[in-house]
Amino acid sequence: MFETTPFAPDELDAYFRRIGWEGDRRADAATLRGVHLAHSRAIPFENLDPLRGTVPSLAPADLIAKLVRTGRRGGYCYEHNMLLAGVLEALGLGVTLLTARVVLGAQRFEDRPRTHMALLVEVPGDPRPYLADVGFGAPGALLEPVPLTTDVEFHGAGRRHRLVHAPHRGPLRLWVLQAHEAHEAHGESGAGVWRAQYAFTVEPFERPDYEVINWHIATNPRSPFRSRAYVQRSTPGRHLLLDGPLLTETHADGTVERRELTNETEARRVLDEEFGIAVPDGTRLLP
Secondary structure, three states: OOOOOOOOHHHHHHHHHHHOOOOOOOOOHHHHHHHHHHHHHHOOEEOHHHHOOOOOOOOHHHHHHHHHHOOOOOEOHHHHHHHHHHHHHHOOOEEEEEEEEEOOOOOOHHHOOEEEEEEEEEOOOOOOOEEEOOOOOOOOOOOOOEEOOEOOOEEEOOEEEEEEEEOOOOOOOEEEEEEEEOHHHHOOOOOOEEEEEEEEOOOOEOHHHHHHHHHHHHHOOOOHHHHOOEEEEEEOOEEEEEEOOEEEEEEOOOOEEEEEOOOHHHHHHHHHHOOOOOOOOOOOOOO
């Protein structure tokens, strides 16, 4: 079970103000769903620290300072989910830290390393644990947590997900999170397709494991987060993604609009106005 230095009351208050959560602060499924959705829509995904050669800190105080108190920054998966884990634990929920293989676009699951962080959350009195994840940088990300149950379709804030099992070597079951993609997203018509997002087991990981993975992803020259800006934000009705110079807007009905940003001034303006991000000095956004 995840254990961390508890957030102080003023830190929790600042977090809930940051995500706009005015609901209950109870250890129940409704609070888990509400906080998860509010976090997903309020704090953007971004890799600006690794892009400018800095390894993001996962220390609780630093996560509060960057993602919460500035009000104009985000982070990538380890920052988002480590922050949420601390908040959920402070609310009285049980949290197990997981790692996953991002398999979106992969031919074989085994070709991808375990570099993504997700959470397994236990709600008192609920026999089902929940998969929670506010740090997956893709349009197929969860906006609300889903029970760890196979072959059931879950609808959350306009997105459709399900969990399935896949064969693999090892004593633990391999879980795969799938997201439903409308064919309109690919310029086609039809009922859409289920696409695997990431695969994981429920083996618990600890904070030192993520310190190593975080350092690797932030410093390895082959890491995509070192070579180009990758920023996303989910709002009601649309998902925004900046991948290098390409800005993609995906609407709830699956329609997609794309345009290429041409200069640094335009890129900074888009991050400011569309993503709510203040770009640190010295950051070069476009190749």
